[in-house]
Amino acid sequence: MDQVAELLVLTLAAGTPLVFAALGELVTEKSGVLNLGVEGMMLVGAVTSFMVAATTGSPWLGVGAGMLAGAALSLVFAVLTLSLMANQVATGLALSLFGIGLSAFVGLGYVSIVIEGIAPLGVPGLSDLPLVGKLLFGHNPLVYLSLALFAAIRWFLYRTRPGLILRAVGENPQSAHAIGFPVVRIRYLAVMFGGACAGIGGAYLAVAYTPLWTEGMTAGRGWIALALVVFATWRPWRVLAGAYLFGGVTLATFQAQALGVTVPSQLLAMLPYLATIVVLAIISRDATAIRLNAPASLGRPFHPGL
Amino acid sequence: MPDPQRRTALFATAALTIAALAAALPAAAQPSPAAASATPFKVGYVYVSPIGDAGWTFQHDSGRKEMEKALGGKIVSKYVESVPEGADAERVIRELAQSGNQLIFTTSFGYMNPTLKVAKAFPKTHFEHATGYKTDANVATYNARFYEGRYLAGIVAGKMTKTNTTGYVAAFPIPEVVMGINAFARGMKSVNPKAEVKVIWVNSWYDPGRESEAANTLISQGADVVTHHTDSTAAVQAAEAKKVYAIGYHSDMSKYGPHAQLTAVTHQWGAYYTKAVQDAMAGKWKPGNTWGGIKEGMIRMAPFNPVVPKETQDLVNKVSGDIGAGKFHPFTGPLKDNDGKERLAAGKVITDADLSRMDYYVEGVQGKLPTK
Numbered sequence: 001m002d003q004v005a006e007l008l009v010l011t012l013a014a015g016t017p018l019v020f021a022a023l024g025e026l027v028t029e030k031s032g033v034l035n036l037g038v039e040g041m042m043l044v045g046a047v048t049s050f051m052v053a054a055t056t057g058s059p060w061l062g063v064g065a066g067m068l069a070g071a072a073l074s075l076v077f078a079v080l081t082l083s084l085m086a087n088q089v090a091t092g093l094a095l096s097l098f099g100i101g102l103s104a105f106v107g108l109g110y111v112s113i114v115i116e117g118i119a120p121l122g123v124p125g126l127s128d129l130p131l132v133g134k135l136l137f138g139h140n141p142l143v144y145l146s147l148a149l150f151a152a153i154r155w156f157l158y159r160t161r162p163g164l165i166l167r168a169v170g171e172n173p174q175s176a177h178a179i180g181f182p183v184v185r186i187r188y189l190a191v192m193f194g195g196a197c198a199g200i201g202g203a204y205l206a207v208a209y210t211p212l213w214t215e216g217m218t219a220g221r222g223w224i225a226l227a228l229v230v231f232a233t234w235r236p237w238r239v240l241a242g243a244y245l246f247g248g249v250t251l252a253t254f255q256a257q258a259l260g261v262t263v264p265s266q267l268l269a270m271l272p273y274l275a276t277i278v279v280l281a282i283i284s285r286d287a288t289a290i291r292l293n294a295p296a297s298l299g300r301p302f303h304p305g306l
Numbered sequence: 307m308p309d310p311q312r313r314t315a316l317f318a319t320a321a322l323t324i325a326a327l328a329a330a331l332p333a334a335a336q337p338s339p340a341a342a343s344a345t346p347f348k349v350g351y352v353y354v355s356p357i358g359d360a361g362w363t364f365q366h367d368s369g370r371k372e373m374e375k376a377l378g379g380k381i382v383s384k385y386v387e388s389v390p391e392g393a394d395a396e397r398v399i400r401e402l403a404q405s406g407n408q409l410i411f412t413t414s415f416g417y418m419n420p421t422l423k424v425a426k427a428f429p430k431t432h433f434e435h436a437t438g439y440k441t442d443a444n445v446a447t448y449n450a451r452f453y454e455g456r457y458l459a460g461i462v463a464g465k466m467t468k469t470n471t472t473g474y475v476a477a478f479p480i481p482e483v484v485m486g487i488n489a490f491a492r493g494m495k496s497v498n499p500k501a502e503v504k505v506i507w508v509n510s511w512y513d514p515g516r517e518s519e520a521a522n523t524l525i526s527q528g529a530d531v532v533t534h535h536t537d538s539t540a541a542v543q544a545a546e547a548k549k550v551y552a553i554g555y556h557s558d559m560s561k562y563g564p565h566a567q568l569t570a571v572t573h574q575w576g577a578y579y580t581k582a583v584q585d586a587m588a589g590k591w592k593p594g595n596t597w598g599g600i601k602e603g604m605i606r607m608a609p610f611n612p613v614v615p616k617e618t619q620d621l622v623n624k625v626s627g628d629i630g631a632g633k634f635h636p637f638t639g640p641l642k643d644n645d646g647k648e649r650l651a652a653g654k655v656i657t658d659a660d661l662s663r664m665d666y667y668v669e670g671v672q673g674k675l676p677t678k
Contacts, residue, residue: 006526014519104356112359114561119547210514210540212562215356215388217538219513250516254523258473258504260673265479265507268676 005134007251009120012143013209014247017042017201017218019146021225022232022239023153024197028074029229030157031190032170032297036092037077038198039222040099045070045199046206047103050213051110059118059207063142063200066207070199071192073099078191082184085301096222104215117211118142142204149197154236166190170295173302183302198222231280234293242280249275347587349373350407351385352398354414355512360557361537362573363387366413366436369575376580380587391416396423403428409586411579412436421445432586437482439662441593448578451599452482453489453661454629455571457636458607458622459553460493462568463501463531465618466551467494470501473524475534475541477511479676481664483535489636490533491670497621504529504672514540525550531568542567551611558608569622570608577603597658600630637661642669 021038028035049066053059077095080086121144123137157163166186169176173183201221206213224246232238253268284290351370353363367385374383384407389398395417402410403424409432412421418438425433425445433445441447463472472494476483487505494501504527506520517536521544524532533553534541539562545552546563554560554570578598585591598604607626610619628634641650643666650656667675 003526010519010522010526014515017515111356112561205515210518210538210543212514212539212543214358214512214514214538216512217514219510219515221515251519251523254506254508254520255527257506257673258523258527258529260504262674263676265509265676269507269509 002130002134005132005138007248007255009134009138010251011244011248012139014251015243015245016140016143016146016247017204017209017221018225018228018243018246019150019240020201020204021198021222022228022243023146023149023236024194024201025225025229026232026234026236026239027153027157027166027197028190028194029298030170030234030295031166031187032173032295032300032302033078033081033187033191034088034092034299035074035077035095035191035194036089036226037074037095037099038194038225039218039220040096040102041070041073041195041198042099042202042205042218042222042225043103043216044073044099045202046217047107047110047202047213048199049203050113050115050206051107053115053117053207054110054113057116059115059211062207063118063203066199066203067196068199070202071196074191074195074198075188077195078188081301082187082191085303088299088301100216107213107215110213111215113213115207115211118208140204140208142200142208145200146204150236150240157236167295170297173297173300177302177304183304187302198225201225228276228280231277231284233280233284233290234295235284238280238283241283242276245279246272246276346380346382347409347583348405348407349381349383349583350402350405350410351383352389352395352402352410352412352414352417353385353387354389354391354416355537356388360539360554360559360562362556363413365556365573366411366575369579370411372576373579373583376576377583381583389417392420396420399424399433400427403431408432409434409583409591411582432591434582441595443593446582446591446593446595448582448596448598450573450575450604451597452571452573452605453485453636454599454626455605455607456486456489457493457629458626459533459569459571460490460495461497461622461625462610462614462618463490463503463533463551463553464494464496464498465621466568466614467498467501467531469528469530470498471528471530472501472503473521473527473529473532474503474505475517475520475524475532475536476505476507477536478509479507481662484667484675485661485664486535487671488664488668491668492636493625495670502670502672505667507676508536510536512537514538517541518544521545522548539563551613554608560608560611565611567608568611568614572606572608574604574606600626601632643667644669644671 025038045066048069049062052065053062080091081088120140126137165181169183169186177183228239228242232242249272253271355363357367358364386398389395399420411434413436415437421433421435425442435447437449438447474487491503508516508520517540521532521541525548531551532545534555539559542552542554542559542563546566551568552563552566554567558570560567635655637656639650639654640652642648
């Protein structure tokens with residue numbers, strides 16, 4: 001049974017970077033803005049957090065810095081797309097490429113540095129309880145943070161007035177503007193929130209999950225996070241389920257290999273993607289629900305003067 | 307009223323240009339600050355990944371620096387890092403040849419065809435391609451017998467494991483990786499017949515997250531010594547965090563796992579590079595096919611962790627000496643695969659040709675090779 005608990009702990013740990021990045025992107029997209037720069041923002045968050053952690057010795061300060069760096073990079077995107085009306089898809093892709101290059105460039109002097117990362121929580125007495133001990137108290141602190149973020153986003157989007165306004169802006173910015181909501185300002189905030197979350201997701205990789213910095217260390221997780229949001233039809237709990245499913249299936253394929261299951265490893269490598277797409281496609285198959293959840297103005301520029 | 311359409315296009319273009327510039331920055335050629343004499347001999351290097359601090363490219367660059375140091379001001383070397391295998395590689399190799407480099411090392415398997423193509427256009431330039439199998443009038447190949455080090459690593463792992471289970475994080479099921487796993491298993495079995503190695507293929511040369519996940523999975527299934535054939539230090543770091551042992555690969559990774567790393571199989575290209583450049587300068591360069599190992603100094607074990615008992619260290623040094631002296635080959639019969647089929651009769655030594663198309667697991671490796 002301890003094996004199962006261990007596997008669940010590892011699953012949550014593997015899914016967490018995706019949870020951060022995808023939840024942030026979900027909020028951004030709910031406001032009607034499509035930011036394809038998640039991979040770049042994650043990498044910039046990762047490198048910044050690592051640099052700050054290495055310089056100050058505090059990985060937590062690093063996480064904070066990673067969050068700010070992600071938000072700062074997303075601000076560039078926001079200025080280009082929201083104020084200067086650049087195309088969101090092109091700018092988002094450019095932001096990813098820019099983030100990949102920038103993080104590699106500024107991180108050059110840091111590849112050889114070893115830091116003390118954020119270790120999993122250990123509550124004396126409680127973490128050693130059989131089965132539930134590890135499951136409830138044995139995670140990395142950032143895993144708890146991601147769950148708190150999930151709860152907060154759900155509550156915000158569906159239970160608060162500002163959340164309702166954000167969704168209204170994503171549905172129909174013209175109407176929201178007509179009844180007096182500051183559409184562009186709200187979108188700025190949503191984009192920066194998404195950037196901050198992606199930054200934390202990158203920081204989690206660099207200072208907690210595998211405490212190291214190397215070029216391109218996110219290895220495509222930003223793109224998976226983007227896909228998760230769409231396949232989860234913009235519903236927070238499905239994003240969460242998809243992220244853990246992805247992490248869990250990856251680990252399950254490793255478990256199967258280590259147990260000596262004779263399936264081509266290339267097929268096993270494909271499974272996480274396949275399983276996530278199939279499961280999310282099945283739970284999200286209701287076309288009406290998709291139309292209801294998808295932000296109607298996603299990716300369309302909005303100019304109050306037009 | 308501004309025209310949003312035009313602005314859109316304008317700024318998108320601007321943003322793309324900035325991004326492209328930034329992406330290109332780290333890949334730009336870095337001239338090295340070697341002292342230049344009147345007409346120094348120019349040597350070029352093409353690297354597949356960033357140099358970083360450990361791994362395949364790092365070892366090649368250390369070799370380049372060693373060569374530069376040995377030959378002082380008589381040569382000047384230059385490298386281009388992060389060159390993708392493909393169309394870009396040809397362009398970079400061509401540029402190096404055009405800018406007067408007389409000897410060019412292309413250090414990744416995927417550079418094989420671009421190297422040959424450019425070599426045809428520059429018959430007076432010498433080319434050396436790492437890990438390839440095609441040569442030409444001015445193209446040599448070179449590679450190292452990594453499996454010799456793997457066998458020694460297996461001895462250390464076999465002696466140090468208490469659970470009789472070791473773990474191996476592997477990239478892709480190609481012969482080079484498979485022969486490493488098999489050599490490791492044979493080394494391990496030679497000192498501990500009960501020990502077995504579990505293999506996880508991550509299908510990536512470089513993904514620290516997945517490498518770490520695979521290492522953690524192996525550890526959770528009882529592996530107490532893990533090693534890897536992937537490019538990052540993640541497996542060693544995972545072992546350090548879980549308080550089990552690890553054996554590094556490519557580079558000495560003791561910095562990343564001061565308690566975990568027992569030793570590491572390291573690649574040493576310095577002596578080979580020095581000799582190749584000297585030969586080329588003296589006009590003695592030949593388009594050979596070098597496959598060097600412990601004997602040639604291309605493979606070396608990193609210093610042992612003090613927890614490795616003296617007798618184990620002595621044993622490893624002795625076997626290493628035997629391999630270097632040609633008295634022992636890690637793949638000497640009887641050699642059985644893990645289905646029990648005999649692949650090599652007792653007393654026979656495997657041929658290089660058979661080694662380079664190895665597509666089976668030997669005894670001591672769990673599971674089935676995924677290519678079959």
